[in-house]
Amino acid sequence: MKISKRPLYLVTDALNYSEEAFLNRIDAACQGGVDLVQLREKELTSLQYFQRAYAVKQITDKYHVPLLIDDRLDIAQAVKAAGVHLGQKDLPVDVARQILGPDAIIGATTKTLNQAQLAVEQGADYLGVGAIFPTTTHVETVRTSVDTLKAIKQAVDIPVYAIGGLNAENVETVKPAGVDGVAVVSAIMKAADPLKATEELHRKVIEVTN
Amino acid sequence: MKISKRPLYLVTDALNYSEEAFLNRIDAACQGGVDLVQLREKELTSLQYFQRAYAVKQITDKYHVPLLIDDRLDIAQAVKAAGVHLGQKDLPVDVARQILGPDAIIGATTKTLNQAQLAVEQGADYLGVGAIFPTTTHVETVRTSVDTLKAIKQAVDIPVYAIGGLNAENVETVKPAGVDGVAVVSAIMKAADPLKATEELHRKVIEVTN
Structure with a gap:
């Protein structure tokens, strides 16, 4: 599988950081052991998203960490990212697959078993499932139980990531x-020391994933 | 040239129309003689933009009118549109060209001679220049004089469209x-009778363009 054995997945949030502080934090996360990075921006113009994606790609390339772009296939293509992550309000997975081709990594956010099965049928490479806990970074987020997470994991044959309010303290939940990985935002993006936080998270995530 | 002899260019604005009323208006505009349509949406999710682009494409295809998508290359690819229109806050023209290839139509908004020359160097197929008059549909719009419009037209060898507050009454300005065409939003999207308004505009635009 394209993304097997990549248990710790960072989804970015630029919050109120300066560009430099934001990029330094991603560098620290890559150094600390994140296996996959998704750049997620909702407020930028296309030009700004492109420029930021380009800057992030220089960092993830340095650490050989695949970079995925949230929502925007064109930004992913513009910076030659490894792929995209698609929510339920983004382009359908099968449409994205036609555009990006077989080698691109395409992930999908799914909150129910039906959504998960559809994403697999449409050609998703992995699923992000949640929110497991309440989260401050995604507004309007619907919660998903650990039981649903487990049912999805058992029903599909692609990697499943748990997401939503997960951190070193609660990730054992x-x-x-039996998920393949854990995706975090705040646990790294808001950590006092992102390098140490990532290292600790990485150890914990190895313990709780297959 | 890819878009020669296409003098009347409709840029859409969905305003507060229902989906059906919006699509009917585009149908009337195509029937009335618009030569090029740009779908321009700023508030939709990617899924909504895709769905709307798909619906508009059914209409423009019926009239053999090329459809361009504002800003989003991925939406253009998803519906197999003829190309994209890029503003100064969108992806650079040369980046878009690399992604979409030589056959796609790529237009650029330029407000100055420098911007126009850069867009041509980067591979734009046409330029939209304005706003010639104040406009209610583009916020934060900088005005461009007819003198600048003329200077741009004389400096470049691709079609130049005047845009911004133009209508049947003032288009002679x-x-x-010596522009190649005129792009309008409100003159059609807000017309009491979009079919008649387009027919009248088409006649006037033929008179004032090369």
Whole structure:
């Protein structure tokens, strides 16, 4: 599989950081052991998103960490990212697959078993499932139980990531679901020391994933 | 040239129309003689933009009118549109050209001679220049004089469209610039009778363009 054995997945949030502080934090996360990075921007113009994606790509390339772009296939193509992550309000997975081709990594956010099965049928490479806990970074987020997470994991044959309010303290909660990985935002993006936080998270995530 | 002899260019604005009323208006505009349509949406999710672009494409295809998508290359690719229109806050023209290839139509908004020359160097197929008059549909719009429009037209060898507050009453203003076409939003999107308005505009635009 395209993304097997990549248990710790960072989804970015630029919050109120300066460009430099934001990029330094991603560098620290890559150094600390994140296996996959998704750049997620909702407020930027296309030009700004492109420029930021280009800057992030220089960092992830340095650490050989695949970079995915949230929502925007064109930004992913513009910076030659490894692929995209698609929510339920973004382009359908099968449409994205036609545009990006077989080698691109295409992930999908799914909150229910039906959504998960559809994403797999349409050609998704992995699923992000949540929110497991309440989160401050995604507004309007619907919660998903660990039971649903487990049911999805058992129903599909692609990697499943738990997401939503997960951190080093609570990540054991998802262990019963047998997921392949854990995606975090705040646990790294808001950490006092992102390098140490990532290292600690990485150890914990290895313990709770297959 | 890819878009020669296409003098009347409709840029859409969905305003507060229902989906059906919006699509009917585009149908009337195509029937009335618009030569090029740009779908321009700023508030939709990617899924909504895709769905709307798909619906508009059914209409423009019926009339053999090329459809361009504002800003979003991925939406253009998803519906197999003829190309994209890029503003100064969108992806650079040369980046878009690399992604979309030589056959796509790529237009650029330029407000100055420098911007126009850069867009041509980067591979633009046509330029939209304005706003010639104040406009209610583009916020934060900088005005461009007819003199600048003329200077741009004389400096470049691709089609130049005048845009910004133009309608059947004032379109003669741009005649001295010798532009190839006129792009309108409100003159059709807000017309009481979009079919008649387009027919009248088409006649006037033929008179004032090369």
